[in-house]
Amino acid sequence: MYDSSDPRSRMAAAAKAPSISGHYTPAEYGLYYEEDPQETAADTRTWMSRGQNFLVAYSEAEPGAVLERKGQIDEYVLLLPDKGKGAVIDAPEGRTVAEGFSLVILPPGDTRIALPDGGRIARIFSTRSPDLVARCSNAASFAAEHPRIPPFEPWPEPPAGYRVRAYSLDIPKEPGRFGRIFRCTTLMVNYLDPQQGPRDVTKLSPHHHDDFEQGSLALDGAFTHHLRWPWTTDMTAWREDEHAYCKSPSLAVIPPPAIHTSRGMEEGLNQLVDIFSPPRADFSKQPGWVLNADAYPMPPEA
Template identity: 55%
Template sequence: MYDKADLRSTLAGKAASAAPVDQLYDAEYGLFYRDPPVEDDANGKTWYVRGQNFIIAYSEALPGATFERLGQADEYMALLPDADTPANASAGGQEAQSDGYALFIMPPGDGRLTLEKGGRIVRIFSAQSPDLVAKCPNAEAYAAQHANIPAFQPWPQPPGGYKIRHYSLDVPAEPGRFGRIWRCTTIMVNIPNKQKGPRDLTKVSPHHHDDFEQCSLALEGIWQHHMRWPWAVDMNKWHDDEHTEVQSPSVTVIPAQVIHTSTWHSPDESQLVDIFAPPRVDFSLKPGWVLNDSEYPMPPQ
């Protein structure tokens, strides 16, 4: 249910899927502002959390920090949410540089990201890397595949082959385009512009996703995630509504089939990044919404 001014109200519906599974799941949280980091070393501090199909590695990097992946199974993303965060990416004999406020897509195989001055970096992986899964404090929540989420299937390989891709986040808003969306074979990110002041509570957006989770990464501000679980046949499985307040930085993983909306409450700037794995078909079908759609084909429909 979207306000008529919300561009998501124009999304095409899809054929109804199977009836809701009589087994719904709890929301998952990574409260990086509160919980101790999983890693605290020469690279800085790094927190991990996972959903069914993705892993978030949020780092507050020290100058010279180097994040290396050897034999990486598939593509991943690296988000530099702040300006003046110079970074060097290398993989497959290729190098790319960024001054910050940017998104890298890194290819499978061996690769490295170095932050000359340190700063914030968010690496976003699929859950196909067991070594990273093991670092997630909530790994046990996904010890068994969630019944209402299909098995992970990556999208088709890019026709130009795997390589480092680099995108500036400095993309002006356009009428009719929702957020700033990029995708690769494994991940989709939507990076809206920062919000100023609290949300208008007369124009919220309760909705649900039949068969995928939503990862909401709070980078700035105070957020409240409102969630309502549908009723199951067995009343013992009913779940109270949740209205969970989180600060930044944090991750909230919203389960499939759960009605949700988020409100922001800071008097200053707030920012929330939404992450999906694999990419969303409905967003991808909207002309102009995915900024790099020409580089990544959609799966056969």
């Protein structure tokens, strides 16, 4: 259910009723602003939490910090949300300098991220790396796979090959386009248009997903995530509504088929980033929505 001003209101699936059979899994919250980090080094603190198919490693780094991955199994995404605080990235094909306020797709294999000016960064991975999965604060919640989510299948490899791909996030809002969406073989990331001040409570967007989860990473401000699970004939499966107030930085993992909408709460900037793994076919089919669609083909079945 979307307000008519929301670009998602044009999508054919917007009015579908949610699936309402079986028991539900709860939402997950990583409140990085009040939890201890999962990794602490002399120049970096990193918090890690996950959904079934993706995980987030959020770091606060001092100038000169370096983050490395050896033998990474698949592509991952780096977010550099602060203007003026970029990264120098070394990968098998060479060196890339990424400016602050950008989204970077990194290839499989060995990668090194140097942060000359420090700052906030978020790395988003699939859950195919056991070493990363084991460090997540909520690893126990996914000891068994959640049955409503199909097994992870990566999307096709980029025809031009794997390499570092850096994209500026300094993209003006465009009528009819929803946020700033990028995809790779493992992830779809929507760096939503900035929200200044509290969200209009008469223009919320309660909706659901049948068979995939959503991560909502709050980088600035605060959000209330409103969730409601449909009733079924089995009352033992019912869950109470949630109105989870999360400051930044934080990650909310919203499971299917919870009806959900998120509301920015603070007077200044409220910045949310939505995460899906694998990429969403419905968003990918919307003309002009995926800003790097030319680099990553859709699977034939999509």
